[in-house]
Amino acid sequence: MNRHILIVTIDSLRADHVSCYGRHETKTVHLDTFAGSGVRFDRHLTSVSATLTSHCALLTGCTPLVNGVTWNDVTTPRRRKTAADIAIEAGYTTTAITSWNGFQRQQVYGFQEVYSEGGAAAETNRGDHTLGRVLDWLNVVDPDLPQFLWVHFIDPHTPDNCPSPFPQTYAGEVAFADHLIGQLLDGWDEKLGEANSLAVITADHGEHLNDHGVERGHGTLWPTNLWVPLLMRGSGLIAPGASVPELTRQIDVLPTVLDYCQIPMPHNVEGMSLRGLIEGSDRDLGLVHCGQAIHDDTHAVTVRNRDYALHFGDGGSLAHVFDLRSDVHEEHNLWNTDAAVNYSAEHSRRDSQQQ
Numbered sequence: 001m002n003r004h005i006l007i008v009t010i011d012s013l014r015a016d017h018v019s020c021y022g023r024h025e026t027k028t029v030h031l032d033t034f035a036g037s038g039v040r041f042d043r044h045l046t047s048v049s050a051t052l053t054s055h056c057a058l059l060t061g062c063t064p065l066v067n068g069v070t071w072n073d074v075t076t077p078r079r080r081k082t083a084a085d086i087a088i089e090a091g092y093t094t095t096a097i098t099s100w101n102g103f104q105r106q107q108v109y110g111f112q113e114v115y116s117e118g119g120a121a122a123e124t125n126r127g128d129h130t131l132g133r134v135l136d137w138l139n140v141v142d143p144d145l146p147q148f149l150w151v152h153f154i155d156p157h158t159p160d161n162c163p164s165p166f167p168q169t170y171a172g173e174v175a176f177a178d179h180l181i182g183q184l185l186d187g188w189d190e191k192l193g194e195a196n197s198l199a200v201i202t203a204d205h206g207e208h209l210n211d212h213g214v215e216r217g218h219g220t221l222w223p224t225n226l227w228v229p230l231l232m233r234g235s236g237l238i239a240p241g242a243s244v245p246e247l248t249r250q251i252d253v254l255p256t257v258l259d260y261c262q263i264p265m266p267h268n269v270e271g272m273s274l275r276g277l278i279e280g281s282d283r284d285l286g287l288v289h290c291g292q293a294i295h296d297d298t299h300a301v302t303v304r305n306r307d308y309a310l311h312f313g314d315g316g317s318l319a320h321v322f323d324l325r326s327d328v329h330e331e332h333n334l335w336n337t338d339a340a341v342n343y344s345a346e347h348s349r350r351d352s353q354q355q
């Protein structure tokens with residue numbers, strides 16, 4: 001029987017606020033333990049910092065410009081199979097338990113059984129209520145059939161409405177989400193078994209926290225919005241404590257899950273399996289990340305590789321280039337600097353001599 005699959009998305013969770021990623025004062029014990037039992041991706045970028053669009057990219061393995069869902073209000077028919085479609089064809093039973101009714105605009109991506117309602121500010125859809133629905137589902141689910149469950153926790157999306165004793169701040173919301181993850185994994189492992197499953201925890205996008213001139217919110221191309229955690233656990237498949245330092249992309253998650261679960265991947269999935277990076281057989285893949293923000297009058301695109309980030313668009317008003325080797329937070333725009341112009345000319349001369 002194929003492994004059970006669990007994908008958890010934590011809305012608006014920045015990678016740098018998960019303690020196994022580094023520096024923050026909030027200790028995310030359960031996320032850290034999960035990371036230690038599998039692999040942590042250290043530079044993982046989402047395609048777009050809007051909830052519906054981002055999840056569509058995650059669950060199709062294709063960027064928004066390819067899957068056709070470029071912003072939250074877009075309701076175009078899906079142009080690619082989703083993870084649920086693919087899993088159903090492979091014999092899985094698919095279930096989505098989410099905290100946002102916006103997913104209904106995309107028919108909750110084709111999951112057979114869905115609970116998807118409420119919004120970011122709805123008390124009844126806070127993470128503890130979502131967890132309750134998951135635990136109810138676990139009580140009745142058949143472990144002898146391959147199960148694919150997607151859980152979306154709205155926290156730590158604004159408003160900061162987590163229950164006591166968690167402080168009603170972003171950090172408090174993150175700690176609350178971590179607490180929920182602990183209970184979810186306990187229930188999952190007890191019913192469906194860690195050894196029989198592949199589990200993924202990630203986020204749809206990050207959050208501004210007084211960076212780049214924005215107090216709170218998301219929707220931009222800055223790394224605080226696009227850099228998200230990606231943790232993956234597969235007992236017997238993924239060595240505990242592994243980490244991947246390379247740039248990886250949200251569209252690569254689905255191909256990796258399919259690879260590990262031995263499910264055939266449609267030929268038109270844009271991403272690629274990261275299994276070789278996890279196991280050390282691939283190195284320096286040179287993946288290029290493409291992201292975007294297309295919303296009303298905002299048409300902005302970003303392209304990143306290992307060393308550089310480029311942002312452009314908005315009718316010509318946006319033009320940024322950053323050298324990530326010395327400026328990982330993207331604070332020193334080189335677009336109009338002599339260095340950028342000289343580098344470009346030098347680069348052109350070098351390339352022309354190689355023809």
Ligand SMILES: [Zn+2]
Nearest residue numbers: 011012051204
């Ligand atoms: Zn979101």
